[in-house]
Amino acid sequence: MxxxxxxxxxxxxxxxxxxxxxxxxxxxxxxxxxxxxxGAGKSTFLRSLNQLEKITSGKIxxxxxxxxxxxxxxxxxxxxxxxQKKLLLEMGMVFQQFNLFPHKTVLENxxxxxxxxxxxxxxxxxxxxxxxxxxxxxxxKADEYPNRLSGGQKxxxxxxxxxxxxxxxxxxxxxxxxxxxxxxxxxxxxxKQLAASGMTMLVVTHEMGFAREVADRVVFMCDGILAVDxxxxxxxxxxxxxxxxxxxxxxx
Numbered sequence: 001m002x003x004x005x006x007x008x009x010x011x012x013x014x015x016x017x018x019x020x021x022x023x024x025x026x027x028x029x030x031x032x033x034x035x036x037x038x039g040a041g042k043s044t045f046l047r048s049l050n051q052l053e054k055i056t057s058g059k060i061x062x063x064x065x066x067x068x069x070x071x072x073x074x075x076x077x078x079x080x081x082x083x084q085k086k087l088l089l090e091m092g093m094v095f096q097q098f099n100l101f102p103h104k105t106v107l108e109n110x111x112x113x114x115x116x117x118x119x120x121x122x123x124x125x126x127x128x129x130x131x132x133x134x135x136x137x138x139x140x141k142a143d144e145y146p147n148r149l150s151g152g153q154k155x156x157x158x159x160x161x162x163x164x165x166x167x168x169x170x171x172x173x174x175x176x177x178x179x180x181x182x183x184x185x186x187x188x189x190x191x192k193q194l195a196a197s198g199m200t201m202l203v204v205t206h207e208m209g210f211a212r213e214v215a216d217r218v219v220f221m222c223d224g225i226l227a228v229d230x231x232x233x234x235x236x237x238x239x240x241x242x243x244x245x246x247x248x249x250x251x252x
Contacts, residue, residue, distance in 0.1 A: 001027075001028070001063065001064050002025045002026060002027055002028075002061065002063075002064055003026050003027065003028045003062070003063060003168065003169055003200050004024075004025070004026040004049060004060070004061070004062055004169065004202075005024070005025045005026070005060075005061040005064070006022055006023060006024050006025075006049075006058060006059070006060055006061075007023055007058055007059040007061070008021050008022075008023065008057065008058045008059065009021070009022040009023075009045070009048065009055050009057070009058030009059070009060065010022070010055065010056050010057045010058055011041070011044055011045075011048060011053060011055050011056050012056045012073075017224055018039075018041045018044050018224050019041045019044055019045055019048070019055070019056075019224050020041075020223075020224040020225050021058075021225070022041075022045060022058070022225075022226050023226065024219065024226060024229070026169070026200060026202060027200075028168075028200055029198050029199075029200055030200055030201075030216045030217065031195045031200075031201045031203065031214055031215050031216050031217075032201070032202050032203070032215060032216065032217045032218070032219055033203045033204075033205055033210070033211035033214070033215040033217075033218050033219070034046070034202065034203065034204045034205070034218075034219045034221060035204075035205065035206070035208070035211060035218060035219070035220055035221070035247075036220055036221035036222050036227075036247065037222060037247055040221040040222050040223065040224065041221055041223075041224040042204040042221050043173050043174070043204055045221070046093075046171050046173050046202060046204055047173070048060070049091065049171065049202070050088055050091045050093055050171065051068075051088060052093075054070070054073075055068070055070050056070065056072070056073050057070055057071045057072060057073075058070065062079075062087045063087070065079060066078075066079065067079050067084065067087065089117065089118070089165060089167075090165075090166075090167050090168040090169065091167055091168070091169050091171060092162035092163060092165055092167035092169070092170045092171065093162060093170070093171040093172075093173065094155070094158050094159055094162055094170065094171070094172045094173065094175045095158070095173050095175075096173055096174045096175065096177050096178050097178060098146070098151075098154040098155055098157070098158045098178075099158065100146040100154055100157060100158065100161075101146075102145065102146050102147060103145075104145075104146075105142065105143050105144065105145055106133070106138065106141050106142055106143070106144050106145075106146070106149070106157050107126070107129055107130070107133070107142040107143065109146070109157060109161055110129040110132060110133070110157065110160050110161045110164050111125045111126065111129045111164065112161075113161065113164060113165055114128075114129075114164050114165060117165070118165065125164070128164065129142075129160070129164060130142065132160040132163050132164055133157075133160055135160065135163075135190075135193070136156040136157070136159055136160045136190050137156065137186070137190070138153060138156055138157060138160070141153065141157075150183055151178060151179045151180060151183050152179055152180075152183030152184070152186045152187050153186075155175055155176070155178075155179065155187045156186065156187060156190055158175075159175075159187075159190055159191070159194075163194075168200065169199075169200040169201070169202065170194065170199055170200070170201045170202075171201075171202050171203075172191065172201065172202070172203040172204065172205070173204050174204050174205060174206065175187060175191070175203075175205070176188065176205070176206075176207060177206060184207070188207060188210050191203070191210070191214070192210070192213075192214055195214050203215075206251065208236070208248070208251060208252055211232060211235075212232045212236050213232075215232050216231070217229060217230065217231060217232075218230065218231070218232050218235040218236075220235065220241065220243075220244045220247070222243050222244075222247070227241055227243060227244065228241050228244055236248070
């Protein structure tokens with residue numbers, strides 16, 4: 001059973017078509033890295049899955065159930081709103097920017113959503129939040145405020161915050177692109193650990209080493225098209241797509 005499936009998904013901003021007939025299936029436990037040049041539609045595709053962007057046309061399935069069907073900017077069919085909300089809460093997302101609340105401590109940032117969205121008791125969520133901080137290597141930063149953290153530490157807090165909602169799938173939108181190079185490794189280490197635990201992950205990234213080492217499949221997007229979908233070895237070692245060859249020559 002697929003956890004996410006898209007069929008013929010397109011997205012327009014005015015006359016600009018940024019997604020063109022995207023068909024992708026994600027199985028439970030898969031790690032899929034999405035690579036490609038800037039402006040390829042990678043982030044737009046990721047944001048369309050959790051409804052931060054509304055697709056123009058196409059179908060999105062979650063857990064093999066039709067989540068949304070739109071044609072020509074009109075909704076044709078969708079899942080029951082309450083079930084839609086439940087499914088969206090099972091989809092964690094980590095952005096380029098960390099979006100932490102500056103006036104809340106690290107621990108409070110992690111506990112906020114479970115308390116206010118899932119109505120969990122603060123004493124119930126606190127041990128889990130501390131465990132997540134341990135998982136991302138920041139248990140000693142629980143009472144710090146975000147402005148006292150490095151960029152890499154902030155991003156690891158953002159990952160812990162997303163995990164606090166106990167998602168079934170994690171979406172990462174270029175999570176290391178805003179970091180200084182020396183801080184990237186700690187964030188990637190947390191993501192590798194998460195992948196090894198069996199978490200389903202969709203990762204938009206420019207970190208080719210991570211994609212080669214961790215991904216089950218690598219998806220190459222360019223000009224709004226899903227041009228290549230293959231295992232890492234086929235993408236990096238047996239290049240057949242000329243556009244992909246050109247892209248990798250520039251980034252490797």
